[in-house]
Amino acid sequence: MPELTHEVFNQPEPLVDRNLFALHRPLQDGLRFNAPGLDTAPLSALGRLAGSAEMQMHARLANTHVPELHTHDRFGRRIDEVEFHPSYHVLMNAAVQAGLHGTPWASSLPSAAGRGGGHAHVLRAAGFMLFTELEPAILCPISMTYAVTPALRSNTGVFRDWAPLLTSRSYDPRPVPWRDKAGVTMGMGMTEKQGGSDVRANTTRAEPLGQDEWGARYAVTGHKWFFSAPMCDAFLVLAQTASGLSCLFLPRVLPDGTRNAIRIQRLKDKLGNKANASSEVEFQDATAWLVGEQGRGVPQILEMGTMTRLDCALGTSGLMRQALSLALNHTSQRMAFGKRLVEQPLMRNVLADLALESEASTALALRLARAFDRREDAHEAALARLLTPIAKFWICKRGAHFAQEAMECLGGNGYVEEGGQGVMARIYREMPLNSIWEGAGNIMALDLLRALRKADAAAALAQELAPVRGAHPALDRMAAGLPTRVEEMASEVEARRLAQDVALTVQAALLRQTAPDAVFDAFCASRLGGDWGQAFGTLSARTDFDGILQRAWPH
Incomplete structure (x- = not known):
């Protein structure tokens, strides 16, 4: 009997051994x-x-x-x-x-x-x-x-x-006291079963134990429903003290070398994010030290949330770029109906639309990071307050839809978990996380309203958009109406729409200053001018598909 076999062809080579930065x-x-x-x-x-x-x-x-x-x-x-x-x-x-x-x-x-x-x-x-x-x-x-x-910094001794x-560049995962380590990591424990994002409903309590070189020491008893990365060396947690909800520093190993009373109940079985351990924990008179003022835990956590929300926008932007690169790699090698997939008109429309979304997300996330570098500047500080909930809301909200469309470019190969193609399935399972973690969409809309109560929010937005006035009619129309909407926004009902429109307008303004005309014109025509459908791949036939795709190419 002859051996039954076949030659494998028309399958793309994996996208490996390339410089991600040089090609971005x-x-x-x-x-x-x-x-x-x-x-x-x-x-x-x-x-x-x-x-x-x-x-x-x-x-x-x-x-x-x-x-x-x-x-x-x-x-x-x-x-x-x-x-x-x-x-x-x-x-x-x-x-x-x-x-x-x-x-x-x-x-x-x-x-x-x-x-x-x-x-x-x-x-x-x-x-x-x-x-x-x-x-x-x-x-x-x-x-x-x-x-x-x-x-x-609110606890001088710690x-x-x-x-x-x-700030050390040494990774040391050993469970030993801080003084015996070359580097440490930290986590946070805020949410509880009954409260979720409403941390004021927390029931975990902290009883005073006296003072030492790290300040006011407490015994913490209670639980945390989401306690990510429980192998970190220490955590900032929220607990009720005599003056209200307070922020405390809780190390995993105490200075004397004993294990702190952090009891891990179980690990979360999550949709994605599999490599990371997220847990449920209980504290049984765990030792912790006060950070900041008693009763000021919520403002403290909001300040930390600003930075993790930046990372949500950055992370989703990175995942978009990876998904786009995988889609371009596959379609540039796979043949169908006598042509490479990337040569098929409808596929080119989908890929170019994804490329626009990816570049706009990258531009907005980087602009927000720049504001963090210049927080001493009044304009940048106001912009950081305004853009953090907007970027987190809009970029992360687009992620899951983006991943689904990119996966569809690979067809059935994108849906399997094995081998190199399994990366796309992993991206798809990961994408919803950044939209949920550190405040889902409605929480971001409420944060936007808080930012708008600052008198300088509308002025900061107007200043940011000023350099691109006259660049595109659709951008001008949207930008002209935003200051009034920002100033008059008092109701929660339309906060999501406002976040969307500010995000799109700022993205367009940034693309005018960082991207070629092909990208800027197509983005404005589709996202701001209404020449677009309800799904990716609905750009106008007048779009410069060649210019957009060449810019996004991952090879």
């Missing part, structure tokens, strides 16, 4: 606009690493072999440890070495010299997007470390001892 023209142009003179050598190095076949293997393994909870050791002692696949630690080490955690807060230190200077947050934002293309799930503890580091380790 929208990101490069966005950096030139937001951080002129920035040394991008570290980003090029990170782009090579993140695009390598080896690191993509680690990303696959970290998601395939998910974290495992061990509440007790073999002798029955309580340990509350989560075991990760070795690939998880490889990825964490790479992210920390790239400075994606707390390093922007130490930009004046020798460890950060020459790595960004006055553009430290923009540099970090670009790196965060590039790393997201490789593996987003492990960036949860990285993002939380970034967000909580400045909050610790900040003195922990800040150098939080």
